[in-house]
Amino acid sequence: AAELNIPFTVGGGISRIEDVAVLLKAGADKISINSAAVRNPHLISELAGKFGSQCVVVAIDTNKTDDNWIVFVDGGRTPVQLKTVEWAVKAAKLGAGEILLTSMANDGTKSGFSIDITADVCRNVNVPVIASGGAGKMDHFKNLFLNTDCSAALAAGVFHYGEIDIRELKEYLSKEKIPIR
Numbered sequence: 661a662a663e664l665n666i667p668f669t670v671g672g673g674i675s676r677i678e679d680v681a682v683l684l685k686a687g688a689d690k691i692s693i694n695s696a697a698v699r700n701p702h703l704i705s706e707l708a709g710k711f712g713s714q715c716v717v718v719a720i721d722t723n724k725t726d727d728n729w730i731v732f733v734d735g736g737r738t739p740v741q742l743k744t745v746e747w748a749v750k751a752a753k754l755g756a757g758e759i760l761l762t763s764m765a766n767d768g769t770k771s772g773f774s775i776d777i778t779a780d781v782c783r784n785v786n787v788p789v790i791a792s793g794g795a796g797k798m799d800h801f802k803n804l805f806l807n808t809d810c811s812a813a814l815a816a817g818v819f820h821y822g823e824i825d826i827r828e829l830k831e832y833l834s835k836e837k838i839p840i841r
Contacts, residue, residue, distance in 0.1 A: 661687020770796025
C-alpha cells in the first residue's frame with residue numbers, strides 16, 4: 661500500500677474477520693474470498709456487515725462439467741456441487757459487492773473469455789462482475805464487453821509479458837466506443 665497509488669484487492673487464505681481487519685488496516689481497499697466463502701457462506705454476510713459490501717469480492721472459479729458450469733475450490737482443484745450461476749446469486753444476496761468470475765476452461769489459453777457463463781452470471785446478479793480467464797488479444801476484451809454486461813476484465817500474463825500494452829488496450833477499447841477508466 662505504501663508503494664501503490666491505485667486501489668487494490670487482496671485474496672488468498674482469508675477465512676476470518678480478523679484476517680480482513682489486518683489487510684484493510686495494512687492498506688488493502690478490498691478483499692477477495694473464494695473457498696472459505698463456499699465452505700462458510702455466512703462469512704460473506706459477516707464481512708459485509710462489518711466492513712461493507714463494497715469491500716467484499718467473492719471469487720468464483722468455474723469450469724464446465726457434464727454441460728454444467730460448476731464451482732471449484734482449493735485453487736481450482738476441487739469441484740463442489742454448486743452451479744456457478746446459483747452460487748453467484750447466493751453470494752450477491754449474502755452481501756458480496758462484486759463477483760470475480762474465472763473460467764478455468766479458458767484461463768491461460770489466450771483463446772478469449774468464456775462469454776456464455778460470464779453473460780449468464782451478469783444477467784442474474786445485481787453486482788459488478790469481473791471476468792477472468794482467456795485474454796490473449798485486444799479483440800477478446802472487445803468481444804467480452806460487447807457480448808456481456810460485465811463491469812471489468814482481468815488479465816495477467818498478456819500484461820506481464822508485454823503481449824498487450826495496457827495504454828494501447830485502453831485506446832483500442834475507447835475507439836471501439838467501450839467505456840474505460
